[in-house]
C-alpha cells in the first residue's frame with residue numbers, strides 16, 4: 001500500500017509515528033514522509049534558508065532509514081493557514097502521491113501549525129477525489145478518499161491539557177531503536193529545542209512520551225492513532241489490519 005505521513009515540521013512524524021512507519025516499512029509498504037514546512041524558524045542563529053536546507057537534508061536522511069521518500073510541501077513555519085490556496089496545494093500533493101492511507105497531525109495540539117495541518121489534510125483527503133476541484137498544476141482526481149488516521153498530539157495532550165485516548169496504540173517496542181535513529185538525524189533541533197522548548201535532550205523527551213503512551217496501553221513503547229471514519233471517509237480498519245500483530249491489546253482498546 002502507499003502511505004503518506006504528513007505533519008507540519010521536520011521531526012514531528014518521527015516523534016509521533018516513527019516506530020509505526022518502521023513497522024510499515026518492514027512489511028514493504030511504500031511510505032512518503034511529508035513535512036508542510038522545512039522548519040525555517042527552527043534556529044536561533046541561522047537564517048531561514050540556511051536552517052531550511054539543513055533540516056530538509058536531515059528529514060531525508062531520517063526517511064531513508066525506513067526506505068521512505070521525503071517531501072516538503074514548502075509552507076513556512078507559523079504560517080500554515082486553512083485557506084483556499086493552502087487546501088488546493090495540499091490537494092495537489094495528495095493527487096500526486098495517491099496514497100491508500102494518510103497519517104496526519106492531531107486536530108488538537110499545542111501548536112497552530114499542527115492544528116492547521118490536521119484540518120488541511122483532512123479536508124484535502126476529501127477534495128482530492130473531487131474532479132472539478134482544481135489544483136495549481138492539473139492533476140487527475142483520486143478515485144476514492146484515502147483512509148485517514150490522526151497521530152497523537154505531542155505528549156498525547158490537547159491544547160487544553162487533556163490526555164487524548166487513541167482508538168488504538170501500536171506497540172513499537174521492536175522498532176523503538178529505529179525511531180530513535182530517525183529522530184537523531186534531526187541533529188539541528190538539539191540546540192533549538194533546548195533554547196525554545198527547554199528540552200535538555202530531545203531524544204530522551206521522545207522516549208518519555210513514547211513510554212508514557214505505551215504504558216497507557218500496557219506495552220513498553222507505543223504510538224497512538226485515531227481513525228477518522230466520519231461519513232464519507234473510509235471506515236474499514238485497513239491500518240489496524242496491516243499492523244494487527246502490533247495493535248496493543250491493553251487498556252486503551
Ligand SMILES: [Zn+2]
Nearest residue numbers: 008009012114
Ligand atoms: Zn511541529
